[in-house]
Amino acid sequence: MIYLAITIDTECDKGPQWLTQKPFKFDAVVRAIPEILQPLFERHNLKPTYLLSPEVILDHCSSDILGNLEGKVELGTHLHAEYVEPCPNWDTPATLDFQSQYSPEIERQKLENLTHLFRQTFGYSPRSFRAGRFGISQFTLSILNKLGYRIDSSVTPYLDWRSLSTQSVNFLGAPDQPYFPDLYDYRKEGTMQILEVPVTVLNYFWCRFPKAMLRRLNPLNRYQSFFMGKVIKASSYRSWFRPTYNDGDGMMSLADFLIQRKANDAPVVLNMMFHNVEFWPGTSPYAATEAKVKEYVSRIEQVVTYLLSKHEIRSVGLSELYEVYFSSRLKKYR
Template sequence: MSRAYLCVSIDTECDKGPQWRSQRPMAFEGVHVGIVERLQPLFASYGAKPTYLVSPEVIRDARSAEELTNIGAGCELGAHLHGEYAEPGAWEPEVTRDFQRDYEGDIEKRKLTYLTDQFIRTFQHQPVSFRAGRFGIGPRTIRILEDLGYSVESSVTPNVDWSKAGSPGLTFADAPTQPYRPDPDDPTRPGSSTILEIPITIRPRFLNLLPGIGKKLGPRWLRPTWTSGEALVRLAEDEIGEARRATPGRPVVLNAMLHNTEVIPDASPYADAEHDARAILDRLRVLLAFAQRESISVIGLGDVPEILGA
């Protein structure tokens, strides 16, 4: 029977609030407390290696950058682009609404180059993993990431259509749920890229198959933000079972996601109070305990290509 692995990929950003409004002045308690005091000790207690996908404004904050550097081998640091924070044309928005796939001309490439160069200067190594803000990859993204030296991409959200969220055509409704080499022109389809796509683990509900009401229900995310611990475990078991049936002998990869700001109060739309933030941490703890119990190693996104021999 093939082994299973779990990635926990964390979008690492400045502090937000209701409706994702950025705090003023810009604050980083989601790093200072969310990661340093809460998330990383939790991962360490399970021998787990998270991936922190770091946005430009966090990289520029000296204290946050130092704290992330000090975690060392206990985590993987990757890159995360909310394009408003990257040159050319960097600014501090109230809400990050941009989809990088919608930038004109060479703007997407220039912003990704800025992010990558900034990452290398700050952390003294090449980032290998990447996720787009708002999951907004497009037909140019994969080739740009190849040119910039990345080996892993993780913006694909299977069974989700984002076209009504402000970027017509952005849909991953038919994308695979297990890692694959994408078509550079259409990252939702397998192809021949040197990049390995590691989708977030998202599966349809049975009711999604029903006409009418089924279309109104969202799919199941491996995301402790709003999914109970028990439901996270069931989803993980379902994905492992189906993946093993579909490709016997191939390692199975699960990819859970959340934001660093979700595990402290008043820094995201999801945790208004301390008990809300603690509940998200408790649900993540249930998933990590399941992984430990089932001998599922918790690894970085950048570790997956070697495991798959891809």
């Protein structure tokens, strides 16, 4: 079976440089979702997962609109840590923090407060999560597991974000299909109870190498960095299942590659990721005009129509994937 997850980091309006609009605005929630995104999904009978940043949950109009979509969507959480206690920074011009930059105790408190805010607003506990800027720490998955989450979707395979943070946010060597992670290394398969559902991004060069080898690479080493960046130009082989980073043909080719590669009975998950602000003019660097928004919508239409015509596809919310992989895990150890 092929599973299609559409996962949307849902935030307040930004601008051309990812700067937060002040005072806070939510056009990309209260207008983009009901006017553009939901009609698109409902035309194709798709179930998206909206992962909500704290400021969106706190905005009554936004939370009302999202809450009224119950049954058609899944709602989860998305941590931009500047916007939740302890030590919030509501005046920050942009949400640049990685939660891995915080101490384990501060990170735990922020995740607890975000989860409590969601539960208080919507009346049930969230089951799916993605870190802002993909910036998980070595403690994140354990904290999420204790808070009752079933799914994390912060891993971007074949990518390393360490140059953007004072802490390591390194996904080199992580699987590109869902897995139960190792307690001590979120890039390895292990025995944790939370399921990692990576964003669908592939590097056609790196995917040919053993994952254990990739986990040994150190992009901060200047010689390795030079070799990866200047000699083999590894980033040029990268392909995202994301409409603002790839056109329809590129996403279709990526989907075909992953589907053709799978073992006979193994499921395949295509996890399309983007932000709500990428689908409203002027609220992100990607969509300055209405024409650009229409282009991104057209890319999604193209790839979804292609997949539905060629394969048996099941559209799912993120947390629905837990039972699929938990059942497979039980069979494996019987």
